Amino acid sequence: MKNHLKNTAIRRVMVGTDRSESADQAVRWAAELADRYDAELFVVEVVVPQYPHATEFGQVERTRAALANDNLVQFTRQVAGERGHAMTFIDVDPALAIVRAAAQEAIDVLVVGNLGMAGRKEFLLGNVPNRISHNAHCTVVIVNTFPPADASVPNSVRARLSKVEVPPFEPRLVARVTHIAAVMAKHGLTELFGQSNEPDMSIRRRQAKRLRAALEELGPIFSKLGQVLSTRPDLLPVEYIEELALLQSHVPPMAESEVVQVAERELGVPWEDVFKSIDPKPLAAGTIAQVHRAILESGDRVVVKVQRPNSRDDIEQDLALLEVFAEKVGKRPALNQVIDMEAVFKHLSTSLHRELDFLQEIGNIERMQAVLADYDRLAVPSVYRDLSTSRLIVMEEIQGIPIKQAPAGPERIQAARQLLESYYKQIIVDGFFHADPHPGNLMWWKDRIYFLDFGMVGAVGADLREHLLLMLMALWQEDAEFLTDVTLMMTSAVNSSDLDVARFQSEIGEVMAKYRAASLAEMQIGPLMQEMSAVSLRHGVPLPHSLALATKALAQVQLATAELDPALDPYDVAGKYLTRLMIKRMGVALNPKTLLFQSQKFKLRALRIVEAIEHLVGVRPGGSKLVVNFRANSLEDIVRHTGRRLMLGLIAAASVLSSGLTATSAVVAEWIPITFGVVASLLTLGIIIDLMRGR
16 A cells, blocks of 8 residues: 555545544544645545434534534644645435545545444444445545554443454353253252153143243243244143243344444445445344345345344354253153153254255245245245345345235135145145244235245155145045044054054044034134144154144144135135145046056066065075976966056046046036046946956
8 A cells, every 4th residue: 555655646635534533543644644745634524414404403403513513623723734624514424425525626545444433324334434445436545443452442442342353252161051050940940850750730831831931041042942842742742832832032133233244244245335225123133133124226125134143153052052961861761751852952953053044045935936836826025046145135025014904805815715725735745834824924915925934944755745635635524533544644653552542533533523513713724733733642642743843834824814714614725625636646647658657667566576476485597496386477477467457446446536526526527527437437347357358
C-alpha cells in the first residue's frame, strides 16, 4: 500500500466517522496521511434519521444534524487545521452517502475504520467498510482501529472483540459433566439411573416430568435432544414421550454481527452484494439456526436460514458426553427397563447430524417437489441453489396465511382432500414424508397449501409400505382379524409364543370399532394408528419406529384437514386412493412386458429348485456316489407345468379382484369390470382344461 501511495498524486483525502472513539482513530490516521502528502482532509459524518423527513419531526433531524456538524467542524480543525473540511449529511445509508460525497469532491484516497461505524438499516452493523470498498471509485484504505489487547476499552467493545478476534476454545468437558450431574441431582434424577424396579405408572410420570425440567435447564441442545426423542415411542415409555413433547427451546436470537459473519463466510462475498435488504427481526430462532426475511438484489422476496456459528461444536460436545454416559451406565438393568440407551444415542446422533447439514434439507425439499407434482393444490418453496450451502439456505418466501384462515371455497375443499391423500402417497408409495406437519409448517398462499421446514422427514422401507397398504385396506373393510395379522407381520411377532393373540386381536378390534363408530369429524386414521401402536407396546410387540413417526405425522395432518373441511371422511379418501392405486398396480402387472419378465423369472427359479434337489440327492455331475433311480427331467417337467398353472391362477385371481374393485368405483367406465370378468373366466377355463389333459 505504501508503494502504491508514493506513486500516486494524493491531493484530497476523505475519512468517514460516526464520532465513536474507534472511528476518530481512523480520522487521526487520515489526518497524518493528508499531512504527509500536504493534501486536503475531508471528514464526513452521516446522521441516520430516526423519523421521515416529510413528517413534523423532520425539523428535529435537521437540528440534530446541524449540532453534529458544529461539533465535527471543531474536531476537524483540531486534527487537520486549515486543511480540514467538515461535511455532515442526513441519510439512511451511511455507506452510499460517503461514496457519493467522495465522488462529488473528487477524492483520491478514502479512509474508513473497521470498528464502530453505524450499520445499514440497523442490520449490517460493522459492514460499512466492505460496502464502501466495493462501491467507491477511488483508493480505499480500511484502517484497523481495534485497540491493543491490554488497552482499557468499554465492555461493549470488548464483547464485540471477543466475537470477532478471539478463536473459540476447546469445550471443557469436565466442567460440562459437572454441570449436568448437578442439574440431574437437583431434579432427583439419580433414582432414574438407580436400581429401582417400581412399575407404578405414577412414578414413571413423576420421573418424566423431572427429566423434562432437567433438559430445559441444561439448555437448548438438551431440549433439542428431548424433542428428537419425543418422536420415538419405541425407545421410551409413553409417559416420557408425552412429557418430552412439551419441551420448549428458549433460545436467544443471534447477534446481527453473527448472522452477517456466517452468511458472508458461506457466500464468499459481502452480504450486500447479494441482498438488497434484510429484516433485522428474526422470523424464528431455533437451537440450530435462525430465520430472517430478506430481499435479493433482483427484488425477489426470500427467507434466509442461517446456522448458528457454535451449534455444531455444542452438539458434538454434548453427544460425546452422551456416548460416554451410554457406555458407562447404559447396561444397567434398571435403566434398560426404561430407556434403550444404545438405540437412543444412535438415533440422536443421526438425527442431529442430519439437521446440521442444510444440503440434506435442500435435498428433502427438492424430493418433496417431485412427490407432490401430481397435486395442484400442494407445493413447497423453491430453493436458490446457487446461494445455499451446508450452513445457509435461501428459499422463496411464502407470503401466505395460516391454513385455518384460508378463504372458504372449492379450492379449500380440494386442498384438504389432496393434503390427506398426499400423505397416503408419501407414506405408502414413496416411502418419504414430511414428519412435522403442524399448523406452523403449513401455509395458505395462491390457493395452495405450502409445506415449510424440511428439517425433519421420515422414511418407510418397501416391506413396511406393503404392510401399511394391507393395514389401510383392513381398516377400510373393518376386518379386525386381518388387521391383527398384518400388525403381527410388521413386528415379526407372528410366531411369538408368549403373546396372547386373542387378547391382542380383541384390543385392536375395540380400537377400530371406537373410531369407526365416531362422528364424521372424529374419524381420524392417524390417532387410530397411534392407539394401535400403544396396544402393540403394551403387548411387547412395538411397531417399527418409522411407522410410529408416520402415524404421528398422519395424526397432525388429519387435524389440519379437519379444520379445512370438517365434512371430509378420511376412510373414504383412503378407500378411493387405495382403489386407484391397486388398479394402477394391476395395470402394470398385466403389461405384456411385465408378464413375460415375471414368467422368465419364475422359470429360472423353477430350474434352480430342480438343480437344488438334484444336488441334494447326488445326481449332478461330480456329486456323491448315491444312486438315485428316477429321471430329473420328469421332475423338471412337473415343476414347469405347475409353474405355468400357478401363473395362470394368479392372473385369473388378479382379474377377479380387479373386476370387483372397478365395479364398486364411480369413476371407472362400465366396460372395464366386464372385461376383467371375461378375462378371469377364460383363464379359469384354461386352467381346468390343462388339469384335465394332465391326468
